[in-house]
Amino acid sequence: MILIKNNTWVQIEKIVLKPEERTGNIPEDTKKVPLRMWVKGWLQADAEMGQNVIITTVTGRLEGGLLVAVNPSFTHNYGDFVPEIQEIDKIVKKALYGERHG
Amino acid sequence: MDKDNSYQSLMDRKNSIMKTSVGIDYSLYETGKISFDYEALMTENGYPIPVIKSIQSTHGVGSTPLKEMRNLTALARKYSAPGFGARIFIKDEALNDSGSFKARRASISVYQAKKMGYKGVITATSGNYGAAVASQAAKYGLKCIVVQECYDSQKIGQPEIIEKARACEAYGAEVIQLSVGPELFYTFLKLLEETGYFNASLYTPFGISGIETLGNELIEDCLRLTNRLPSAIVVTNAGGGNLTGTARGIRKTTTKKIPIIGASVNLKGLHMASDRDFNKKSFTTGHTGFGMPYMTNPDRSDVPRSAARPLRYIDRYVTVNQGEVFFMTEALVALEGIERGPAGNISLAAAFSLAQTMNENEVIIVQETEYTGAGKHHQAQLSFARANGIEIRFGNPREEIPGRSIILPSNPGLIKAMDVDLDVIRKSLIRNAVKDQTKLDPIDLEFLAQETNRDLPWVKAELKNLGVGWEE
Numbered sequence: 001m002i003l004i005k006n007n008t009w010v011q012i013e014k015i016v017l018k019p020e021e022r023t024g025n026i027p028e029d030t031k032k033v034p035l036r037m038w039v040k041g042w043l044q045a046d047a048e049m050g051q052n053v054i055i056t057t058v059t060g061r062l063e064g065g066l067l068v069a070v071n072p073s074f075t076h077n078y079g080d081f082v083p084e085i086q087e088i089d090k091i092v093k094k095a096l097y098g099e100r101h102g
Numbered sequence: 103m104d105k106d107n108s109y110q111s112l113m114d115r116k117n118s119i120m121k122t123s124v125g126i127d128y129s130l131y132e133t134g135k136i137s138f139d140y141e142a143l144m145t146e147n148g149y150p151i152p153v154i155k156s157i158q159s160t161h162g163v164g165s166t167p168l169k170e171m172r173n174l175t176a177l178a179r180k181y182s183a184p185g186f187g188a189r190i191f192i193k194d195e196a197l198n199d200s201g202s203f204k205a206r207r208a209s210i211s212v213y214q215a216k217k218m219g220y221k222g223v224i225t226a227t228s229g230n231y232g233a234a235v236a237s238q239a240a241k242y243g244l245k246c247i248v249v250q251e252c253y254d255s256q257k258i259g260q261p262e263i264i265e266k267a268r269a270c271e272a273y274g275a276e277v278i279q280l281s282v283g284p285e286l287f288y289t290f291l292k293l294l295e296e297t298g299y300f301n302a303s304l305y306t307p308f309g310i311s312g313i314e315t316l317g318n319e320l321i322e323d324c325l326r327l328t329n330r331l332p333s334a335i336v337v338t339n340a341g342g343g344n345l346t347g348t349a350r351g352i353r354k355t356t357t358k359k360i361p362i363i364g365a366s367v368n369l370k371g372l373h374m375a376s377d378r379d380f381n382k383k384s385f386t387t388g389h390t391g392f393g394m395p396y397m398t399n400p401d402r403s404d405v406p407r408s409a410a411r412p413l414r415y416i417d418r419y420v421t422v423n424q425g426e427v428f429f430m431t432e433a434l435v436a437l438e439g440i441e442r443g444p445a446g447n448i449s450l451a452a453a454f455s456l457a458q459t460m461n462e463n464e465v466i467i468v469q470e471t472e473y474t475g476a477g478k479h480h481q482a483q484l485s486f487a488r489a490n491g492i493e494i495r496f497g498n499p500r501e502e503i504p505g506r507s508i509i510l511p512s513n514p515g516l517i518k519a520m521d522v523d524l525d526v527i528r529k530s531l532i533r534n535a536v537k538d539q540t541k542l543d544p545i546d547l548e549f550l551a552q553e554t555n556r557d558l559p560w561v562k563a564e565l566k567n568l569g570v571g572w573e574e
Contacts, residue, residue, distance in 0.1 A: 016280070016289055021109060023285055030377040033255035036281040037289065040271075057276045059222060059245040061297065076264045076477035079485025084494060084510055088432040095514055096177050096437060 001048040004070050011040045011072040012055055014065030039063050040072060105295070112291050120406055123294045123301035125218050128406040135542055136535050137549030138407055140414075144350075148311030151318050151354055154210060161241050162199030163209045164315050168323035168467070169194055173437035174450075178457045181515035188333060188460035190453055192468040193320060196442055200237035200273070201230065201473030203316060203344065207304060208234035210312035215300035216242045222299035226290040226404055228252060228263045229387045230445075230472055235302050236273035246270075247299065249290050252279040254380045261486050262386050262445070265477030282377045287404060303405045310347045310409040317351020320467055321360070331358055333464035334456060336449040339364035339419070340392035342400060342412030348469055349415035361417045365452035365519065366393035368421040369504045382505040384424050384487045388448045393419075398530040413524075413531055414555055420519035422451040423502040425494075425509040429517065430454060431480045444480045446472030455519040484508065528554040532564050542572040 004010065017035040041055030041063060053067045105111070121127055126147055131138045149157070158164040171190040179187035198205035212235060215223045222245030225235045232248035239246035248270045253259045259279075267277045278293070280286050294301055303309065324332050335352070337345045349362045367389040372379045374391040383389070397416075400408040430451040431444045450468045457466050476482065488494055493507040498516055502509040511517050532550055536542065542565070550561045565572065 017109065017283075017285055022283065023109065026283055027373050027376040027378075030283050030375055033281070033377055035283050035285050036253070036255065036257075038253075038257075038279040040277070058274065059247055059276045059297070061276070074264065074268045076261045076268070077482065078476055078479055079261065079482040080488070082481050082484045082488070082494070084484070084496065085432050085481055087496070088429055088510065089436040091512075092177060092433045092436050092514060095180055096173060 003046050003048060004043060004067065006043055006046050008043045009040065009071055010043050010053070010055060010067055011038055011069040012053060012063065012065035013038050013068045037065070038068070039065070043067070107292060109285070109288055112288055115295070116291060117406065119291050119295050120301065123299065124303065124306055124405060125214070125300070126306070131407065134545040134549065135539055137546045140411065140552070143407060144307050144311065144409060147307035149210065151314055151351065154312060154315050157213050158206060158209045158312070158315060161209050161238060163205045164198070165319065166194050166197045168192070168320070168327060170327070171438055174433065174454060175457065177433070177437065177514055178454050179462065182458040185462055186458060186460065187462050188457040188464040188466045189328070189462070190457050190466055190468065191324070192450065192471055193316070193323070195316070195470040196446065196473045200234045200269070202234060202446065203313065203470045204229070204231040204234035205237065206312040206316055207231065207309040207343065207347070208238045208302065208312070210308040211235065211300070211302040211306065212238035212242055212244060214308045215302060216244060218300065220298070220300035221245060222247065222297060223302040224249065224290065224293055224297065224299045225302040225304070226286060227304065228266065230266065231304055232266055232275070233269035233273060236270045236275035239275065240273050245299070246273070246275040247278060247293055247297070248275045249278045249286060249293065250280065251282060251286050253281050255281050255377050258381055260381060260386050261477035261482045265475060282375065282380045284375050290404065301404070303403065304341055304343055305403040305405050305408040305410050307409045310343050310350070313344060313347025314351030314354060316469065317348040318355045320348070320469060321352055321355040324465060324467060328465050330465060331356065332360060332467045333460055334361045334363050334466045335469055336363045336365050336453045336456065336466065337469050338388040338446070338448040339366050339412060340387045340389065341396045341403065341410055343410035344470070345412040346410045346415055362415055363452065363456065364393070364412060364416045364419045365449045366390045366421050367427060367448050368423050368520070371503070372505045379505060381490050382492065384483050384492070384508060385427070385445060385448075388445045390421060394527070397527050399534045411553065413528060413553060416524065419522040419524055419527070420452050420456070421522060422448060422455070422517070422519055423499040423509065424504065425502050426451045426499045426511060426517045428480045428484060428508065429510050429514075433514070441474050443472040443474040443478045444483060446470050451517060452519040454514070455517050528556060529564055532561065533568060536565065536568060536570045539570055542570060544573060547572055
């Protein structure tokens with residue numbers, strides 16, 4: 001296993017409420033799964049992936065949970081090409097300017 | 103001694119946590135069995151418009167441009183009877199620091215937190231408001247925590263919400279991401295108690311009064327640009343704060359009656375607390391899943407009494423479908439050269455339809471836009487929908503089934519704002535308000551008349567239907 005060094009920026013995960021602890025007033029599909037939480041912060045001691053660890057968050061809080069990501073990054077993007085979007089351009093330009101833009 | 107943080111124990115401490123974290127003793131405003139003094143709550147805890155303007159203008163908020171959408175207006179006129187097709191204007195709120203009108207709400211909440219000596223602010227939101235609070239907190243040197251409902255139980259997130267997490271982090275906030283469920287409120291309360299930070303709720307008088315400047319600017323901008331008052335203002339409606347604050351600002355600026363039209367995306371049939379439905383919707387705000395419950399029960403929010411009370415101000419409520427909003431978002435890019443986020447264009451889609459029923463000399467204003475970017479973009483959201491098995495095609499938007507299909511209009515003339523019967527919503531508000539009551543006080547009747555914007559005989563008739571009595 002690779003050791004993740006103290007002070008590394010990581011993401012942890014923890015179960016806030018188990019299925020049996022959840023409020024009664026929610027749909028069945030939600031009641032079957034736990035309420036999960038993800039938080040990022042600096043690791044407080046060397047640790048391995050999947051271990052229970054403590055982190056310090058950017059506001060200085062301590063939070064504990066399973067180590068799930070190291071240097072977690074955002075990978076959201078503009079998605080796959082959606083050809084219908086080009087079609088919308090054609091429709092509105094043709095409607096406004098006539099066939100020459102069609 | 104460690105406090106008992108079980109779900110029930112923490113919920114039982116809710117009122118005291120709220121009092122400490124908002125700095126308002128809401129019990130002072132309770133008047134009858136169900137009523138409270140809304141105007142006193144607003145006046146004693148809000149700020150006058152000139153003060154708000156000054157706070158906002160020194161913190162990158164407000165004075166956004168009102169822009170005429172000449173090409174969209176021309177397009178709408180292609181589908182209007184001769185002489186019809188009102189001039190469409192948009193208030194480009196995306197140009198506030200942090201990219202949406204939510205900066206107006208955040209600017210006053212965070213100002214208040216700083217003034218009262220709090221070390222930080224917390225807000226529970228998956229929307230633009232998180233980035234707005236984080237941005238303002240950065241300006242005031244306050245710490246900030248944003249609690250988001252972000253993922254389903256498989257850790258698959260809405261691209262739009264993930265982008266907002268990124269923005270919050272970029273502005274220096276700690277982001278707590280949760281899976282689906284209303285118990286987000288439990289985590290939120292626990293953090294308020296643990297940190298002693300200010301509750302920068304969307305629903306305090308501070309947040310709502312921050313939007314009053316938007317109503318004020320709409321009227322002043324419109325008079326300056328067109329020499330006339332708007333015939334309608336279309337407001338995207340979710341929790342009701344945007345509509346409430348805008349309408350209050352308008353009333354403080356002109357004595358003339360300006361019709362306020364609320365618009366939401368129709369997500370009928372999708373359950374907002376369902377883990378399975380979470381990623382089946384393509385709008386995470388501005389939809390009926392928030393619009394309806396918050397209108398019929400405004401106090402379901404995260405403060406004891408919500409300052410957002412849309413039924414007091416709304417004149418007409420319409421819905422549009424997801425496909426219509428995505429279509430208009432692209433039409434805005436193609437014809438006006440402005441790329442903006444889809445959620446901000448809900449009221450634009452409605453206005454495009456409503457303008458066709460109005461005289462061509464009239465002015466209709468779309469009261470906000472929002473920023474766009476990776477994740478928060480119609481291509482990202484349509485692509486995500488397709489990956490989640492949602493059918494996307496051209497056709498008649500009326501055939502759209504939320505969670506199953508997104509129907510893009512095959513021609514712009516098919517975009518139609520659909521009216522919602524406000525009296526049904528008003529009756530539902532009364533039913534919710536009196537559900538534990540058998541006999542009301544006279545002041546409660548006055549309150550219900552204000553809450554529903556109806557007269558006393560109408561309220562009494564509805565109470566009779568519900569079998570609820572009152573003291574004369």
